[in-house]
Amino acid sequence: MSFERRQTRQLMVGNVPVGGGAPVTVQSMTTTKTHDVDATLAQVYALAGAGADIVRITCNTVEAAQGLAEMMPRTPVPIVADIHYQYKLALAAIEAGVSALRLNPGNIRKEEHIKAVAKEALNAGIPIRIGVNAGSLDKDLLAKYGGPVPEALVESAMIEAKYLDDVDFHDIKISVKHSNVPLMIESYRLLADTTEYPLHLGVTEAGPPPSGLIKSVAGISTLLSEGIGDTIRFSLTADPVEEAKAGKQLLEFLGLRERSGLDLIACPSCGRAEVDVISVAQEANDRLEELELPIQVAVMGCVVNGPGEAREADLGLAAGKGRGHLFIKGEVVRVVDEADMVDALVDEALLLSEQGIEARLAARDVSAADLAEETRIELLTSQGDANDAAGRRAAVKAKAE
Ligand code: SF4
Numbered sequence: 001m002s003f004e005r006r007q008t009r010q011l012m013v014g015n016v017p018v019g020g021g022a023p024v025t026v027q028s029m030t031t032t033k034t035h036d037v038d039a040t041l042a043q044v045y046a047l048a049g050a051g052a053d054i055v056r057i058t059c060n061t062v063e064a065a066q067g068l069a070e071m072m073p074r075t076p077v078p079i080v081a082d083i084h085y086q087y088k089l090a091l092a093a094i095e096a097g098v099s100a101l102r103l104n105p106g107n108i109r110k111e112e113h114i115k116a117v118a119k120e121a122l123n124a125g126i127p128i129r130i131g132v133n134a135g136s137l138d139k140d141l142l143a144k145y146g147g148p149v150p151e152a153l154v155e156s157a158m159i160e161a162k163y164l165d166d167v168d169f170h171d172i173k174i175s176v177k178h179s180n181v182p183l184m185i186e187s188y189r190l191l192a193d194t195t196e197y198p199l200h201l202g203v204t205e206a207g208p209p210p211s212g213l214i215k216s217v218a219g220i221s222t223l224l225s226e227g228i229g230d231t232i233r234f235s236l237t238a239d240p241v242e243e244a245k246a247g248k249q250l251l252e253f254l255g256l257r258e259r260s261g262l263d264l265i266a267c268p269s270c271g272r273a274e275v276d277v278i279s280v281a282q283e284a285n286d287r288l289e290e291l292e293l294p295i296q297v298a299v300m301g302c303v304v305n306g307p308g309e310a311r312e313a314d315l316g317l318a319a320g321k322g323r324g325h326l327f328i329k330g331e332v333v334r335v336v337d338e339a340d341m342v343d344a345l346v347d348e349a350l351l352l353s354e355q356g357i358e359a360r361l362a363a364r365d366v367s368a369a370d371l372a373e374e375t376r377i378e379l380l381t382s383q384g385d386a387n388d389a390a391g392r393r394a395a396v397k398a399k400a401e
Contacts, residue, residue, distance in 0.1 A: 001042065003224060003225055003226075003227050003254070004227050004341035005021060005227045006192055006226075006228055007021075007196070007197040007342060008020055008196055008197060008199070008230055009170070009196050009198060010022060010198070011127040011171040011173060011198065012127070012171075013054050013078045013099050013100045013126075013127060014054075014077070014079075014082065014099035014100075015078065016053050016054055016055075016077070017077050018127075018173055018198050018200075018230050018231050019197070019198025019230040020198070022230070022278050023256065023257060024224065024229060024230060024231060024232060024251055024256050024257070025053035025054055025230070025231040025232070025233070025245070026051050026052050026053050026054075026232060026233075026244060026248050026251065027052060027053065027054045027055065027056060027080075027200070027201075027231055027233040028047045028050075028052040028055055028056070028234075028240045028241075028243040028244040029055065029056040029058075029082065029240060029243075030043045030044060030047070030057050030058075031043070031057060031239075031240055032058070033060075033064075033065045034057050034058055034059060034060070034063075034064035034211035035061065035063035035064050035066070035067040036067070037070045039065045040057060040067065040071060041071050041074055041075065042182065043240065044071070044075055044077065044079070046241050047240055047241060047243075047244045048076045048077045049075075049369060050155070050241045050244035050245045050248065051244045051247060051248025051249075051260075051359065052077060052243075052244040052247070052248075053078075053178045053231075053244055054077055054079075054080060054099075054100075054231065054259070055075075055076060055077050055078075055079055055080070055192075055222055056079070056080040056081075056082050056233075057079055057080070057081060057082065057216065058082045058193060059081040059082060059089050059092070059093040059096075059098075060084070060086075060089065061089075062080075062089070062092060063352055065081075065090075065092035065095070065096050065136050066079060066087060066096070066140070066357065068093055068096040068097070068098055068174060069096035069097060069301050070162065070260050071159055072097040072098065073097075074236075075161065075274075076263075078099035078100065079098050079099055079100075080099065080100040080101065080102050080129065081093035081096070081100070081101050081102070081149060082102045082131075083099040083101055083102060083103050083104070083106070083108065083117075084107050084136075085107045085108065086103050086108075087108050087110075087113035087114070087116065088093065088123075089167050090103065090108075090117040090120075091116070091120055091199045093122045094117075094120045094121060094126065094401075097159075098126065098170075099126055100126050100127045100128065100129065100130070101117070101121060101127075101128045102128070102129040103117065103129070103130060103131065103160070104131050104132070104133060104155065105130060105131075105132055105138060105156050105159065105160040106133060106136035106137050106138050106139075106156065106401070107131065107136055109138060111119065111163055111183065114160065114163045114164070114286065115163055115164075115166065115167050117323045118163070118167045118169040119167055119169075121169065121171075121265060122167065122169050123124075125173065126171070128164065128169070128171065128172055128173075128361075129172075129174065129175060129200055129369075130157050130160045130161060130164075130172060130173070130174045130175070131175050131177070131200070132154060132156045132157045132160075132175060132176045132177070132297075132401075133155050133177050133204055133324050134176075134177065134178040134179060134180070134183070134187075134204065135148070135179065135204065135205065136154060137153065137156060138156050139158075141155055141156050142222070143289045143339060145204050148175070148183075149188045150183060150187035150189075151344060152177075152240065153176040153187045153191075154176060154187060154190045154191050154194055155401050156189060157174045157176055157195075158194060158195065161174065164372070167229045170239060172197045173197055173198045173199065173200050173231070174190025174195065174198075174199055174200065175200040175201070175202060176188060176202060177202045177204035177235075177373060177395045178203070179201060179202065179203060179204050179205045179206065179215075181215050181218050181228070184202075184203050184204075184219045185219055185222050185223060188201060188223050188228055189226070189228065191338075192228045198230035198231070199228060199229055199230055200229075200230070200231045200232070200233065201215045201219070201220045201224070201229040201231070201233070201312060202219075202220070202221055202232065202233040202234070202235055203215045203218075203219040203220070203234075203235065204235055205235060206234065206235050206236060206237075207236070207237050208236065208237040208238055209236055209238055209242065212234070212237060212238070212352065213234070213236065213246055216234040216235070216236070216246070216263045217240065217246075217250060217319070218238075220232050220234075220250065221250065221254065221273040222256060223303035224256065225254070232250070232251070233247065234247050234250075244256065245265055248260070258288065258294075259296075260292070260294055261289065261292050261293070261294060262285070262288050262289050262291075262294075262295065262296075262297065263290070263295070263296040263297070264284065264285045264288065264289075264296075264299065265296050265297070265298045265310065265313060266281035266298065266299040266300070267299070267300045267301050267305075267306065267309070267310075267325070270301070270305065270306070271302045272301065272302045272383060273301030273302055273319070274301060274302050274303070274319040274320045274321065274322075274379075275301060275319035275338065275368065277299060277300075277301040277319075279298040280299055280317075280319070280341075280342065283342050284297065284299050284317070284342050284345055284346075286343065287301070287346050287357075288345075288346060288349055289350065291346070291350065293349055293350070293352075293353045295314040295315060295318075295349060295352060296312070296313045296314050296315075297313060297314065297315050297316065297347075297349060298310030298313035298315070298316035298317070299316070299317050300316060300317065300318040300319070301318075301319060301320045302318060302319060302320055302379065303319070303320035303321075303325050303372060303376045303379060304376055304379050304380055304383070305317030306319075306325070306327075307325065307327045307331075307332060307372070310327075310330070311327075311329060311330025312329075312330075313329075313396040314328065314329065314352060314357065315327070315328055315348055315349055315352055316328075316330075317341055317342075317343070317344075317345045319338060319341070320372075320375045320376070320379055321375050321378070321379065322337070322338045323335050323336065323337060323338055323341075323375065324336050324337070324338055324340070324341025324342075324344060324345070325368070325372045325375070326341075326344055326345060326348055326356060326368075327354070327372075328348075328352065328360055328361055329357060329361070329366070331361060331364065331369065331371040332364075332368045332369045332371075332373075333348070333360065333361065333363075333364035333365060333368055334364065334365050334368050335365070335371050335372055335375075336349070336369045346373070348360070350399055360399045
């Protein structure tokens with residue numbers, strides 16, 4: 001299943017298409033001083049490695065613009081220069097060779113300045129994001145609406161878009177970020193009804209994880225599920241690598257991007273668990289994540305329900321009676337000592353990605369399934385069937401007869 005996407009115009013940020021049916025992209029922003037070229041480039045590489053398709057870098061001084069000029073030939077992903085207050089730094093960033101600009105209409109307010117930047121961007125063939133922010137909204141609009149309401153954010157964006165349209169500049173994307181999730185959602189819905197320009201989604205100043213992650217996921221997912229949004233950014237008070245990773249994972253979990261890494265699922269654990277599921281899942285996650293295998297792995301706390309409930313997973317581990325039961329697509333393929341089970345899971349993950357599911361099922365230890373079934377029945381007998389599925393089915397059938 002995939003969401004029907006809203007039709008938007010398409011533009012190019014360097015070699016990355018945004019809008020017009022292009023895959024939703026992930027953005028993040030560096031936190032280094034831009035004039036420190038090596039540190040900033042190292043962070044750009046880290047962000048690209050974590051899943052960022054486009055990286056934004058502040059261009060807040062002349063030295064920053066000079067740093068951008070040095071970085072451009074060496075960056076692995078397109079760079080957007082973030083501009084506030086000083087329109088001349090936008091001109092300097094264009095000269096530096098950036099792939100796009102972000103302008104904040106709340107603090108670059110003079111029409112002639114905005115048009116001067118747009119003309120240069122047009123000559124350079126690069127797009128502009130109109131980045132409206134509830135916290136830095138144009139003060140006239142704040143006064144008009146009495147606060148940063150969705151109508152005010154959208155009006156700010158559309159005034160800026162009109163200035164750009166006036167000079168024949170149409171490579172525009174727009175964001176209307178708010179730190180309040182329902183207002184953020186409303187602002188983007190209103191914007192989507194108002195314009196065909198592609199939209200950059202984000203909850204601004206979302207804060208540190210986990211609340212920052214939850215706010216971002218709530219706002220961005222709601223809109224993506226309505227087909228709204230062409231590029232996204234998590235604004236977390238955290239290492240920006242976390243932002244890029246979260247953005248990439250969100251798109252993967254929503255089915256909007258092919259999985260490139262691990263998807264670890266784990267049961268929440270309960271009184272039936274035979275191991276400390278939280279620490280086993282954490283260890284498995286840490287070790288498997290490093291391998292960057294595009295597989296789904298399940299860690300389940302017991303053999304009574306584990307393999308069945310996680311039968312869709314490519315590979316899984318269920319614990320029981322001091323042993324680890326490895327299963328592939330719900331079929332037990334090996335039983336190992338509890339102390340070795342995470343090692344065995346990692347080994348099997350590597351073999352599975354090299355050889356494929358069919359080959360690994362064919363290579364299974366044939367006695368493992370019997371041993372696993374014995375253990376399952378033993379535990380079921382000693383612990384009882386909490387769900388009492390057979391009893392419930394019989395009772396339903398008896399009523400119908
Ligand atoms: S898999 Fe087993 S331990 Fe985990 S939640 Fe389900 S019943 Fe409990």
